[in-house]
Amino acid sequence: MDNFLAQTLAGISPDITQGKRRAFTGAGRCLVCLNLRLPFEVDRALVLSAGIHGNETAPVEMLDALLSALFEGKIPCAGDCW
Numbered sequence: 001m002d003n004f005l006a007q008t009l010a011g012i013s014p015d016i017t018q019g020k021r022r023a024f025t026g027a028g029r030c031l032v033c034l035n036l037r038l039p040f041e042v043d044r045a046l047v048l049s050a051g052i053h054g055n056e057t058a059p060v061e062m063l064d065a066l067l068s069a070l071f072e073g074k075i076p077c078a079g080d081c082w
Contacts, residue, residue, distance in 0.1 A: 003064070003068075004063075004064045004067045004068065005057070005060050005061060005063075005064035036070065036077055038077065042078075048063055048066070050062070050063040
């Protein structure tokens with residue numbers, strides 16, 4: 001996934017077809033739900049949430065960096081991410 005933040009702000013819901021464990025849904029300009037599921041049962045999950053208030057985008061930029069690292073394989077996904 002390339003530049004999740006820019007795509008989200010532009011209202012673009014990217015199609016993610018890079019793996020069976022990834023699912024993406026979106027509605028509206030900035031409402032996005034990204035669900036990364038492992039192909040086997042896990043006993044833990046992580047929920048991440050970020051928003052933009054005014055011109056403060058740091059939380060979303062941090063989430064963008066994390067998602068980029070996950071999709072580029074730089075860090076492993078050890079549990080389901082919601």
